[in-house]
Every structure is written in C-alpha cells, then in structure tokens.
Amino acid sequence: xxxxxxxxxxxxxxxxxxxxxxxxxxxxxxxxxxxxxxxxxxxxxxxxxxxxxxxxxxxxxxxxxxxxxxxxxxxxxxxxxxxxxxxxxxxxxxxxxxxxxxxxxxxxxxxxxxxxxxxxxxxxxxxxxxxxxxxxxxxxxxxxxxxxxxxxxxxxxxxxxxxxxxxxxxxxxxxxxxxxxxxxxxxxxxxxxxxxxxxxxxxxxxxxxxxxxxxxxxxxxxxxxxxxxxxxxxxxxxxxxxxxxxxxxxxxxxxxxxxxxxxxxxxxxxxxxxxxxxxxxxxxxxxxxxxxxxxxxxxxxxxxxxxxxxxxxxxxxxxxxxxxxxxxxxxxxxxxxxxxxxxxxx
Amino acid sequence: xxxxxxxxxxxxxxxxxxxxxxxxxxxxxxxxxxxxxxxxxxxxxxxxxxxxxxxxxxxxxxxxxxxxxxxxxxxxxxxxxxxxxxxxxxxxxxxxxxxxxxxxxxxxxxxxxxxxxxxxxxxxxxxxxxxxxxxxxxxxxxxxxxxxxxxxxxxxxxxxxxxxxxxxxxxxxxxxxxxxxxxxxxxxxxxxxxxxxxxxxxxxxxxxxxxxxxxxxxxxxxxxxxxxxxxxxxxxxxxxxxxxxxxxxxxxxxxxxxxxxxxxxxxxxxxxxxxxxxxxxxxxxxxxxxxxxxxxxxxxxxxxxxxxxxxxxxxxxxxxxxxxxxxxxxxxxxxxxxxxxxxxxx
DNA sequence: CTGAAAGCGCTTACAG
DNA sequence: CTGAAAGCGCTTACAG
Numbered sequence: 051x052x053x054x055x056x057x058x059x060x061x062x063x064x065x066x067x068x069x070x071x072x073x074x075x076x077x078x079x080x081x082x083x084x085x086x087x088x089x090x091x092x093x094x095x096x097x098x099x100x101x102x103x104x105x106x107x108x109x110x111x112x113x114x115x116x117x118x119x120x121x122x123x124x125x126x127x128x129x130x131x132x133x134x135x136x137x138x139x140x141x142x143x144x145x146x147x148x149x150x151x152x153x154x155x156x157x158x159x160x161x162x163x164x165x166x167x168x169x170x171x172x173x174x175x176x177x178x179x180x181x182x183x184x185x186x187x188x189x190x191x192x193x194x195x196x197x198x199x200x201x202x203x204x205x206x207x208x209x210x211x212x213x214x215x216x217x218x219x220x221x222x223x224x225x226x227x228x229x230x231x232x233x234x235x236x237x238x239x240x241x242x243x244x245x246x247x248x249x250x251x252x253x254x255x256x257x258x259x260x261x262x263x264x265x266x267x268x269x270x271x272x273x274x275x276x277x278x279x280x281x282x283x284x285x286x287x288x289x290x291x292x293x294x295x296x297x298x299x300x301x302x303x304x305x306x307x308x309x310x311x312x313x314x315x316x317x318x319x320x321x322x323x324x325x326x327x328x329x330x331x332x333x334x335x336x337x338x339x340x341x342x343x344x345x346x347x348x349x350x351x352x353x354x355x356x357x358x359x360x361x362x363x364x365x366x367x368x369x370x371x372x373x374x375x376x377x378x379x380x381x382x383x384x385x386x387x388x389x390x391x392x393x394x395x396x
Numbered sequence: 397x398x399x400x401x402x403x404x405x406x407x408x409x410x411x412x413x414x415x416x417x418x419x420x421x422x423x424x425x426x427x428x429x430x431x432x433x434x435x436x437x438x439x440x441x442x443x444x445x446x447x448x449x450x451x452x453x454x455x456x457x458x459x460x461x462x463x464x465x466x467x468x469x470x471x472x473x474x475x476x477x478x479x480x481x482x483x484x485x486x487x488x489x490x491x492x493x494x495x496x497x498x499x500x501x502x503x504x505x506x507x508x509x510x511x512x513x514x515x516x517x518x519x520x521x522x523x524x525x526x527x528x529x530x531x532x533x534x535x536x537x538x539x540x541x542x543x544x545x546x547x548x549x550x551x552x553x554x555x556x557x558x559x560x561x562x563x564x565x566x567x568x569x570x571x572x573x574x575x576x577x578x579x580x581x582x583x584x585x586x587x588x589x590x591x592x593x594x595x596x597x598x599x600x601x602x603x604x605x606x607x608x609x610x611x612x613x614x615x616x617x618x619x620x621x622x623x624x625x626x627x628x629x630x631x632x633x634x635x636x637x638x639x640x641x642x643x644x645x646x647x648x649x650x651x652x653x654x655x656x657x658x659x660x661x662x663x664x665x666x667x668x669x670x671x672x673x674x675x676x677x678x679x680x681x682x683x684x685x686x687x688x689x690x691x692x693x694x695x696x697x698x699x700x701x702x703x704x705x706x707x708x709x710x711x712x713x714x715x716x717x718x719x720x721x722x723x724x725x726x727x728x729x730x731x732x733x734x735x736x737x738x739x740x741x742x
Numbered sequence: 743c744t745g746a747a748a749g750c751g752c753t754t755a756c757a758g
Numbered sequence: 759c760t761g762a763a764a765g766c767g768c769t770t771a772c773a774g
Contacts, residue, residue, distance in 0.1 A: 051514070053750095063761085064761045065752080066753080066763090075754095077759060082760085096511065097751080098516050099446075099516055099752095100516060100751075101753085105754080118477050131498075156485075168397070168440065171493075193397065337653045399768085409745085412746075412747090413743085415770085419769080445768095447766075447769085451750050452769065
C-alpha cells in the first residue's frame with residue numbers, strides 16, 4: 051500500500067505534481083503525466099480515500115440506505131439489486147461509488163442515518179421505504195445533504211426530490227378491471243407496517259371505488275406482512291368472512307404466492323373461483339399458474355431515474371442534469387394474466 | 397455540521413481533551429467528560445470519519461462485496477439480507493459499520509475490489525460467490541487486508557478464512573434418499589457460470605453415486621442460470637431426453653419454482669410422477685405444493701458466524717475471537733417434503 | 743488531568 | 759510547468 055509520497059520519491063518529483071498528473075489537471079507536462087500514470091499503474095498506487103475526503107470535503111460516494119431487518123427483507127428480495135444496478139450505471143459516469151448502507155433491524159432508521167450523515171461517509175443519499183411521516187427526510191434536509199427518496203412521504207412538505215411507483219394508477223386499473231367483470235366486493239391486501247405506499251394505495255382504491263359508485267367497506271382492507279406468508283394470511287381471512295369478497299388486490303409481489311397457495315388449499319383456482327391481481331411483475335410471478343395479472347416496470351430504469359435525479363440536486367453535477375427537483379410517479383404497465391379472468395356470477 | 401474545533405471552543409477546552417472525553421479514555425475528569433458528552437449531544441457532534449480514518453489508519457467499517465449484475469441477482473434475492481443482518485449484529489458489538497459494496501454487473505469483480513481496497517474504504521472484507529479460481533482471494537491476501545470468503549475456492553491455497561454451505565452433505569443426502577426410493581437415473585441442475593459451488597456439488601454427487609455403485613452419466617448434468625427460468629429450462633431438457641431420468645436434484649432454491657412449473661405443464665406432479673429435491677429452504681419453498689424436500693439453515697446464524705470469524709482475523713479483535721483462521725462447512729438440515737415421495741416403479 | 747503540537751495522505755492556491 | 763507549503767479534522771504521544 052504505497053502512498054503519494056513514495057510514488058513521488060520513486061519518480062523524483064514533488065507530490066504536488068504527482069497529484070496534478072493523476073487528477074488530470076491541464077497544467078502538467080505530457081511526458082511527466084505519462085511517467086506518473088505509468089509508475090502509478092506499476093506500483094498499484096490508488097489515492098487514499100480518507101486523505102482525499104479530508105482535503106476536498108467530499109467522499110465521491112453515494113449511500114443507498116436499505117433495511118436489513120426481517121420485516122422489510124421479505125419484500126425487498128431482488129427488488130433492490132435491480133435498482134442498484136441502474137443507479138450504479140449512472141454514478142459510474144462520474145466516478146462515484148455506491149455504498150449500500152443496511153440499517154440493522156434493531157436500530158432506529160433515523161438514528162442510523164444520522165450517524166452515517168454526521169460521519170460524512172457519503173456525499174449524497176438515497177433512502178427507500180419511506181413512511182408517511184419520515185424523520186429521515188427532515189434530517190437530511192436539515193443536514194443539507196443532497197438526497198432522493200424512493201417513495202413519497204408527508205414529511206418535508208413535498209419540496210424534496212422523490213420518485214415513487216404509480217400506486218394510484220395500479221389501484222385504479224385493478225379496480226376498473228375487476229368492476230368491469232362484475233365484482234363489487236373487492237378485498238385489498240396491504241402491508242401491516244406504516245410504510246407510506248399502503249396509504250397511497252388505499253387512497254387510490256377508495257377513489258376508484260367512488261368512481262364506480264361502490265361503497266367502501268373498511269372490513270375488506272386486510273393488513274399483513276409483506277411476504278408470502280402475509281399473502282397467505284390475508285387470503286385466509288378473506289375466505290373466512292361471512293360475506294366473502296370475490297376478488298383480491300395485493301400491493302406486494304410476494305403476497306400473490308401465499309394467496310395462490312391458500313386458494314389452492316381451499317380447492318379454488320385464481321381466475322376461476324376467485325379473482326386475484328398482484329402488484330409488480332417479478333420473475334416469480336411468471337411462474338405462477340394461472341398467470342398472475344400484475345404490473346410491469348424496469349428496475350434498472352428506475353435505478354437510472356433515481357441516479358440521474360439525485361445528481362440533479364448535487365451541486366457539482368446539477369449543470370449536467372438540469373431537471374432540478376424531481377417529483378416523479380413511475381409508470382407501471384398492466385400485464386394481463388388469467389388470475390382475474392373470473393367473471394362474477396349473479 | 398460542527399467539527400471538534402467548534403465544540404472545543406464552545407466548551408472552552410482544548411480539542412485534545414474533547415477527543416479523549418468522547419473516545420472514553422480513562423484520563424479525563426468525570427465532570428469534564430460529562431460536559432463534553434452533553435455538549436456533543438446537544439450540538440449533534442459526531443466525529444468526521446475521514447479525519448479519524450486518516451489519523452488512525454483504519455475506517456471502523458467492514459465491506460461486504462456482492463454482485464449487483466443480473467446473473468447473480470437472481471440467486472441472491474433475500475439470501476444476502478438475512479446474512480447481512482447477522483453480520484451486523486456481530487459488528488455492532490464493536491461499533492463497526494457494515495458497508496455493502498455492490499460490484500456493477502459490467503465491471504470486473506477483481507478490479508472493483510482492488511479499487512475499494514486501495515482506497516482504504518474498509519478495514520476488512522467479506523466476499524461471496526467465490527469462483528473456483530478467484531483472483532480476489534490472492535488480491536486480498538497480497539494487500540494484507542483481513543477478509544473472509546463466503547464460499548470455497550482453489551485460490552489462496554486454502555490458508556484463508558472461509559465458511560461455506562455443506563454442498564457435499566446436501567448432494568450425498570439427496571442421492572441417498574433418491575436411491576433408497578429406487579431411482580437410478582438422477583439428473584442434476586447446476587449453475588451455468590463457473591461459481592465454485594457448482595464444482596463442489598457435482599463432486600458430492602459423483603461420490604454419492606459411486607457409493608451406490610451407480611455409473612455417473614455426464615449427460616444428466618444440466619447447467620442453467622440460477623433462476624426460476626433456469627430451473628424451468630433444466631426440467632424442460634430433462635423431460636425431452638430419450639431415456640429420461642426419474643429424479644432431479646437442484647442446487648439453487650429458485651430453480652425449484654421453474655421445475656414445478658414445467659412439470660405442471662407436462663401434466664406431472666412432483667413426488668408423484670417425478671422426484672425433485674431442492675436446495676435451501678426459502679420462504680418461497682414453503683409455498684410450493686407438494687412440499688419441496690430441501691435443506692434448512694439460518695441465514696442470520698451464518699451471518700453471525702461470518703462476522704465472528706472475520707473479527708478473529710482482524711488484529712484489534714483477534715483476542716476477543718480466538719478461533720483463529722476459520723475453515724467451516726456450514727451444516728444444513730434435511731427438511732423432508734413430498735416432492736421426492738415418488739417411488740420408482742420397476 | 744489538560745494543553746500544545748505533530749502528523750495521518752491528500753489537494754490546491756501561490757510563487758517562481 | 760513545477761515545487762514548497764498550508765490545511766482538511768481528527769488522535770495521540772509528550773510535557774507539565
């Protein structure tokens with residue numbers, strides 16, 4: 051692990067010139083630069099990041115906070131890996147590194163984030179799984195650290211950058227499809243924690259029902275963990291109702307797995323005896339039978355959108371990405387399956 | 397973002413004393429320490445990590461390299477989130493942070509790792525998805541950075557710390573079960589990339605067949621992506637053989653999903669017309685019907701094992717974790733299902 | 743028990 | 759075009 055000092059000695063020039071050559075400053079003799087670059091490659095010199103950080107006041111790194119605790123882990127599965135790949139694609143253009151910061155399940159997310167921010171471990175942050183009231187947004191705003199949220203929140207007065215999936219669009223299209231097939235009693239499976247997407251999705255459902263002049267029945271809203279097991283449990287409760295609904299809309303992809311299983315146990319087939327509409331089209335959804343009606347999006351494109359929108363609020367890159375403060379609803383495309391093909395009799 | 401200087405001014409004492417008080421040195425007056433701690437909390441002071449790093453020569457952070465590219469993403473799903481939670485649990489005891497370092501799909505893993513190491517972004521590394529020959533192991537050894545591998549490799553001469561799943565145990569028990577039920581022609585689904593676990597698993601299969609005096613037939617080894625789709629494809633190929641096997645052993649949990657689907661399409665039921673044994677018992681496996689015979693392990697415990705074994709090779713913690721250089725095969729417990737209940741006729 | 747000072751490895755005005 | 763020097767924010771021997 052050689053430092054700039056030894057590299058300079060090796061070349062018999064000053065560390066200042068070495069630094070300038072390595073950092074691509076124009077005021078360096080071509081021959082000198084060549085020699086420096088060659089020696090650096092040969093000796094495997096890479097600038098110590100802490101030294102740079104301290105001097106420059108930045109880290110050339112962007113953090114992506116996720117939660118590693120059991121609760122959200124169920125949902126996240128490969129969702130984040132796909133998004134991360136897109137984010138990195140954008141950051142790589144500017145030699146920025148992405149650090150994934152997993153908040154331990156037993157630590158308060160705000161406290162964890164505060165620690166990361168105060169330590170100045172990154173120049174900017176991406177946060178995800180936003181809650182209706184989310185202290186992290188106020189915290190980041192106050193710290194003046196550039197950030198973007200994957201998800202909306204009522205915190206921050208909507209004057210912070212965010213990208214969020216089109217939950218209201220999905221809710222509306224799901225209800226439209228089911229109502230068109232004659233369904234009137236439609237159950238909705240929501241997450242049991244107070245993540246904001248649950249509220250937004252529910253609002254979308256309520257609005258859609260109103261459009262169709264269907265009275266909203268709160269007993270048809272069922273909450274459970276965002277996992278296969280949660281979907282199983284929701285379906286179990288649905289089937290146990292005295293006046294059971296004929297359709298179920300789910301807000302998490304994994305829930306559909308449990309729903310199919312529970313229906314199977316009851317001798318029912320999705321799209322035959324009961325209608326199911328899932329959320330995101332995941333690789334798994336493609337292997338459900340009958341095919342699940344769900345909604346398609348590109349995780350990588352979402353990651354690219356997040357990355358570019360984040361750069362737009364980072365001073366050194368704002369000129370290159372002039373979109374300003376992005377508030378974007380990410381569209382999702384309906385993938386018609388057979389799971390809601392059932393037309394209610396009567 | 398207040399620094400130690402301003403905190404010291406605020407308290408009217410020297411920065412040295414502030415630092416000592418904050419870092420829990422014994423040679424500080426109790427009353428002084430109390431005042432410092434109080435003021436730090438009040439003003440929200442947290443030491444700038446770059447300053448500390450530079451001075452101390454360490455980062456108080458451990459890196460966990462994963463691959464965010466499409467290929468491995470399929471496999472990883474929630475595997476890593478579970479492991480990470482366990483690792484963090486251990487690191488938290490010593491105020492070490494875990495940084496997940498996702499290697500972009502389009503970057504060479506060794507190059508990426510080299511960059512992270514040279515930048516001195518972390519004090520130690522966890523690498524995963526080891527290949528048979530894995531340059532990262534030699535690289536880390538050469539850089540003298542403490543590390544542990546989740547997975548074995550022929551690189552590094554086996555004198556580096558690793559923990560790996562018990563692939564040979566799984567292979568042997570799977571074959572034993574199938575042979576006991578009369579199967580002689582058993583197909584094996586392996587990953588198509590050259591990740592080392594494929595080789596180890598195959599060796600285990602070969603050994604088990606030999607024990608049972610069954611000739612090894614290379615045409616029964618089928619390689620595909622470590623995804624649902626891969627499992628589908630493998631099963632498709634199996635069914636198309638002119639002398640089809642009667643059983644299939646898979647090395648990735650998600651492959652079972654695709655296998656079930658393909659069998660279903662062929663009008664076959666796992667455990668009835670054809671035997672299937674999966675690998676890790678994932679939340680998903682629990683929702684397959686009929687129940688998949690697979691193998692159980694605790695991701696969190698594996699994470700704890702990795703964390704502790706890593707600390708054992710980090711000089712400041714080696715005394716607390718005296719296990720030395722760990723080479724451990726992680727046991728997996730058979731979870732009998734119905735997917736291999738089929739007894740071959742004839 | 744506390745303060746003054748050195749120095750970790752860089753980058754960057756400033757002279758020349 | 760290059761060198762000498764300052765300084766980023768810390769921690770830690772060293773004096774007292």
